[in-house]
Amino acid sequence: MDVKITVIDREGVAHPLDAPTDMAMNIMEVCKAFELPVDGICGGMAMCASCQLYVLSDHELVEKSPDEEAMLSEALHVKENSRLGCQIPMNEKLEGLKVELAPE
Numbered sequence: 273m274d275v276k277i278t279v280i281d282r283e284g285v286a287h288p289l290d291a292p293t294d295m296a297m298n299i300m301e302v303c304k305a306f307e308l309p310v311d312g313i314c315g316g317m318a319m320c321a322s323c324q325l326y327v328l329s330d331h332e333l334v335e336k337s338p339d340e341e342a343m344l345s346e347a348l349h350v351k352e353n354s355r356l357g358c359q360i361p362m363n364e365k366l367e368g369l370k371v372e373l374a375p376e
Contacts, residue, residue: 275364279308280328280372293362299325299371300357310373316358321347323357324374331369333360349374 274290277299281287291302300323303310311322318339324347327333333355336344340359344350354374360366 273364275362275367275369277302277366277369277371279303279306279325280370281308282373282375291362291366293364293366295362297362298358299323299360299362299369302362303357303373308373309376310357312358314358318343318356318359321356322376324349324354325357325371326351326374327353327355327369327371329368329370331366347374 273293275293277289277291279287279289287308289306298316300310300312300316304312313322314320321343340356343356344354
């Protein structure tokens with residue numbers, strides 16, 4: 273099953289995406305699959321913050337892990353709604369999710 277999410281790129285362009293929920297992907301992987309500019313240098317291990325994004329919609333997300341908290345405490349451009357895309361698994365509850373990629 274796919275859910276509709278919106279990813280706003282670093283130029284401010286909104287990309288409506290149909291994101292699969294049955295492939296064990298996270299938001300970083302979905303962005304990469306749609307060729308949006310997300311690096312994910314560490315491969316999704318919460319060790320680089322190159323997939324940082326801002327959650328703009330009011331969705332209940334998985335809690336931040338200690339690793340994600342630590343990475344965000346060192347990252348640039350961090351806001352109250354910052355998350356690492358690699359730490360948010362895709363699921364049906366994310367229907368309508370809206371996120372914006374953080375500056376590089």
